[in-house]
Amino acid sequence: MIMSAKRIKKDIFWVGAVDWDRRLFDELIPLPDGTSYNAYLIKGKEKVALIDTVDPSKEDYLLDNLDDLEIERLDYIIMNHAEQDHSGSIPLILEIFPEAKVIVNEKGKQLLKELLLVNEDRIITIKDNDTLSLGNKTLRFIFAPWVHWPETILTYLEEDQILFSCDLFGAHLAESNLWVEDEPKVYLAAKRYFAEIMMPFRQNIKRHLEKLKELEIKTIAPSHGQIYSHPQFILSAYQEWISDQVENLVLIPYVSMHGSVEEMVYILSEELTKKGTRVKLFNLSKTDLGSLAIALVDAATVVIASSTVLAGAHPQIIYLTYLINALRPKLRYATIIGSYGWGGKMVEDIKSMLNNLKAELIEPVIIKGYPKEEDYKSLSKLAEEIIKRHQSLDT
Numbered sequence: 001m002i003m004s005a006k007r008i009k010k011d012i013f014w015v016g017a018v019d020w021d022r023r024l025f026d027e028l029i030p031l032p033d034g035t036s037y038n039a040y041l042i043k044g045k046e047k048v049a050l051i052d053t054v055d056p057s058k059e060d061y062l063l064d065n066l067d068d069l070e071i072e073r074l075d076y077i078i079m080n081h082a083e084q085d086h087s088g089s090i091p092l093i094l095e096i097f098p099e100a101k102v103i104v105n106e107k108g109k110q111l112l113k114e115l116l117l118v119n120e121d122r123i124i125t126i127k128d129n130d131t132l133s134l135g136n137k138t139l140r141f142i143f144a145p146w147v148h149w150p151e152t153i154l155t156y157l158e159e160d161q162i163l164f165s166c167d168l169f170g171a172h173l174a175e176s177n178l179w180v181e182d183e184p185k186v187y188l189a190a191k192r193y194f195a196e197i198m199m200p201f202r203q204n205i206k207r208h209l210e211k212l213k214e215l216e217i218k219t220i221a222p223s224h225g226q227i228y229s230h231p232q233f234i235l236s237a238y239q240e241w242i243s244d245q246v247e248n249l250v251l252i253p254y255v256s257m258h259g260s261v262e263e264m265v266y267i268l269s270e271e272l273t274k275k276g277t278r279v280k281l282f283n284l285s286k287t288d289l290g291s292l293a294i295a296l297v298d299a300a301t302v303v304i305a306s307s308t309v310l311a312g313a314h315p316q317i318i319y320l321t322y323l324i325n326a327l328r329p330k331l332r333y334a335t336i337i338g339s340y341g342w343g344g345k346m347v348e349d350i351k352s353m354l355n356n357l358k359a360e361l362i363e364p365v366i367i368k369g370y371p372k373e374e375d376y377k378s379l380s381k382l383a384e385e386i387i388k389r390h391q392s393l394d395t
Contacts, residue, residue, distance in 0.1 A: 005065040006178045008219070008227065009160055011043040011137070015050070015065035017058035020174045025085075029196050030290050033189060034174030037085055038223050040164055041069065042157065044134020049076040049103075051155055051164050052223060053089035062089055063096070074100045076124075076132065078139065080153045080166040082111035086223055091116055103132065105143060107151035131158075142211065144168065146204045148197055154208075161218040167197065168205070169234045171225030180226045183233055188294075189225065190234060194241050195293035200328045202242045209238065246300040246332055248390050253282040253292060254305035255314040260339035260370045265305050267376060268337065271383035277390060284316045289323065296329040300393055301386055302359075304350055305337045311344035321353045328356050333389055335382065336364035339371075362386065 006014045016039040023031050037054035039062055048071065054062045066074075074097040079087055082104075090112070094100055101124045104112055109125050112118045126132070128143040142154040147168050155164040171189035180186050198205060212235075220228040220235075228234050250272055256262035262283075269279040280299075282292045296302070302324065306317040313321070334357060336350050347364050354361075365382050367375045 003061075003176065005041075005068045008040070008162070008178070008221065012157070012160060012162065013041045013043075013065075013069060014178055014221075014227070015039050015041045015062060015069070017054045017061035018174050018176070019055070019058060025172065029172075030288055031172050032288070032290070033172065035172040035224055036174055038221065038225075040221060041066070041071065042134060042137055042139070044137040046133070046135030047075040048073060049078055049132070049134055049139065050074055050093065050100075051078045052080050052086045052166075053077070053093055055085040056088040056092075059089040059092055062093075073097065075134075076100065077102045078141075078153075078155050078164075079104045079108055079112060080155060080164065080223065081149060082108055082115060082151055083149060084115070086166070087112065087116060091118060094118065094122055103141070105141075105151055105153060107145075108153065111149075111151055144204075144208045146201050147208060148201050154212075156215055156217075161216050163212070163215065163217045163220050163231075165220050165222045167223055168208070169220050169228070169238065170222040173225045175226055178227055180228050180230075180233070186226060187233075187237060190237060191241065191297060192290050192294050193224070194238070195297050195327070196290060199241075199293070199297065200326060202328070202330070205238065205242050209235070209242070241297050244330060246330055246393060247278070247298045248276075248393060249278045249280065249295070249299045250301045250303060250386060251280050251282065251292065251295050251299045252303045252305055253284055253287070253317075253320050255284050255307055255316045256305075257307040257309075257314070260367070261305050261307050261337070263371050264337050264339065264365070264367070264375070264379060267371065267379045268303065268383055271380050272386065275383070275387050277387055284320055289320070292320075293323075293327060296324065296327060296331070299329065299331060300390055301333040301335070302331055303335050303337060303386075306346055306350070307338065308340035308344045308346045311346075313338075313346045313349040318349065318353070321350050325354050325356045331357060331359040332393065333362055333386065334359040335362040335386070337366070337379070337382070338364075339367050339369065341369065360389075362389070
């Protein structure tokens with residue numbers, strides 16, 4: 001299905017592309033619901049501006065939408081973000097519209113030249129809080145570095161009170177409807193997006209949200225997903241996700257080669273749930289890591305459970321531990337359980353990869369072979385330690 005240009009308000013249009021079939025982003029992030037590349041066109045009385053472009057794989061969609069609107073002149077391309085799903089079609093648009101200039105900040109300028117080989121004479125550099133008049137419409141540029149790249153800009157259309165929020169508040173979601181209607185569905189998609197992309201930048205987002213409180217925002221138009229006609233819905237969700245509060249929740253991602261670790265996981269989870277602690281299990285041989293990332297937004301504790309392979313942690317656990325460390329969730333506690341056959345350094349492997357976390361490490365439980373009576377007691381004691389710490393949580 002190809003979506004044509006859609007009117008947001010008078011002289012403001014969505015001209016992007018919906019990618020129904022894309023299932024992987026950056027060769028890393030699963031996309032169970034596809035995605036969209038949102039580009040926006042604003043017609044002023046004197047000038048015309050395009051906010052972002054689309055992924056190069058969908059550039060024909062963008063061109064068709066501009067043709068539908070009979071755009072013969074384009075004065076500005078606002079590059080909110082240099083990543084290619086936003087900027088990748090800029091060279092083509094510059095070729096088609098020789099009078100157009102790209103509006104970027106200084107860091108964006110360098111990335112534009114390096115990633116897309118755009119000539120400097122086609123670039124206009126702006127500063128934080130600068131404005132650009134299109135005649136009867138005024139664009140204000142709000143720098144939002146590290147949400148999630150260093151050059152990110154948010155663009156605010158003053159007269160219509162629309163925030164073009166780049167990746168902030170986005171969701172990987174392919175839908176035929178331009179506007180958010182199914183809020184529970186969008187909440188989950190946006191939370192997944194936050195978990196996989198924005199969570200490492202939680203403290204930066206806190207500061208940027210404070211700046212946005214100074215604006216009257218009637219509409220939020222992100223670069224992925226649908227447009228929010230009730231901005232408080234997503235603003236409130238983000239306030240929840242970036243807060244320091246955690247839930248009485250333990251996550252146990254695990255790999256079990258011969259059943260020993262799986263039995264340990266079941267024992268520990270049973271002991272925790274008996275005392276009222278919520279537990280979520282993630283078998284890494286089957287789990288969608290996006291679901292685990294979503295759970296990391298709220299969890300107080302992670303228990304990494306691994307078999308031993310060639311004296312170290314299982315490769316899937318190594319990958320998982322790397323991701324947890326990179327995502328920097330607000331975990332309060334972490335620990336390790338696992339089994340070995342003849343020895344190894346599995347615990348050392350995992351500990352060395354958690355340097356970004358501020359979580360307290362609870363004493364691991366590592367056993368030889370299949371769990372025995374004394375191992376059951378050790379796991380029960382570990383459950384008691386976790387429950388004790390959770391009793392002091394500010395949830």
